[in-house]
Amino acid sequence: MKRLRAVPRWFARRFGYARAICLLLLLGFAGLRVADPALVQELRVRTFDNFQVLSPRVKTVRPVTIVDIDEKSLADPKLGQWPWPRTRIAEIIDRLTRLGAVVIAFDVVFAEPDRLNPALAAETFPNLDEATRDKLRTLPSNDQVLAEALQRSRVVLGESGGPEARADLDRTLPKTGIATRGQDAERFMWNFPGLLRNVSVIEHAAAGRGLFTIKPERDGIIRRVPMIMLAQGDIMPSLSFEMLRVATGSDTILIETDKSGIIRLRLGRVQIPTDTHGQLWLHYAER
Known part of the structure; x- marks a missing residue:
């Protein structure tokens, strides 16, 4: 017991009390980060929220247009209730x-x-x-027309990723x-046991396929979106990352990792830094 008590004194004499305290604090904070308890996670995301408020993203371009199937569309008697026939979806794609x-x-x-398939x-x-x-x-099926x-x-x-295979x-x-x-x-990615896909004739005609399943934080706010997953x-x-792949004409996604997890994703010369689970932190802009 006396020998154990003597260790901190020897350590302080050897490195100096100030350095000893700093080193012990560093070891303590490192252990806290590895354990990553709920309190630390909550502090991290709240700090992130404050940075979003202090420095929101500045919108310079609007490269994405959302075609929303909203209440006005569903109330239009010419369009009718959802789901619309696949022939109408095909018309939207062509336009x-x-x-x-x-x-x-x-x-x-x-x-x-x-x-509403004719057969x-x-x-x-x-x-x-x-x-x-x-x-x-x-007549050809509506699914074939969409394909x-x-x-x-x-x-x-x-x-969509699901809970059951x-x-x-x-x-x-x-x-x-x-x-x-x-x-x-793979061991660092979010893993969904099941996968819900589209009907086969439509899937085989697509240029790409991507998951739009997300995992919100404990408070329901979406701060991170997984770019790569297991399903x-x-x-x-x-879905968004696959859109980028198709737009750039890339054939392969490169995942770069180290012992701590995923570092970044690459599409040719384009690189996207992620957290260790392959998630992208979102930088929101003001409305």
Whole structure:
């Protein structure tokens, strides 16, 4: 016991009391950062919020346009209630492409066949004569019409990570190329056991696929968005990051890591710094 008590005194005499106190504080703060208790996490995000208020992002360009399916659209009798037929979604894609959209992305999942597909209408609509039913059966499905519109443009489809694995997951889809420099990246990523995808004919026509699933902070505020994730065993980019990949024409996403986690993501010469889980801290602008 006496020997243990003598250690701090020896340490102080050897390095000086001021240096000893600074070193002990440094070790203490390092241990606190590694443990990262809830109090430290809360202090970190609140500090981040204050920086957002003190120095909001200055908007210089507006490269993104959001086409919102809002209440006014749903109330329009010409458009009708949601979900709209896939033929109308195809018309929107064609129009946006003609207007010069570089990339189009959807943050919805078309997980089931269109309920207004002509073949389905032929079997379910009452009071149709047989000639009309036969004609409906020969028409292309609304999903096929949407797939053809996707092929005429550059469209990234949204997918959603889920809590349960799906046995019907289509493994034949093209995958975004992923390369890693450094440590194994998968153990640092957010991992979703399941993955909800779009119907197969639409998925195969898309230029890319990305997750729009996010993990808010404990208070519900979104401060970080994961750029790369695991979903049912596959490494997948976020919807926004996949849009950037398609827009730049890059084939492969490079993940750079070290022992502490993910450092940054690269698309050719473009590099995006992230936190250790592959998340991007958002810099909000004022309205």
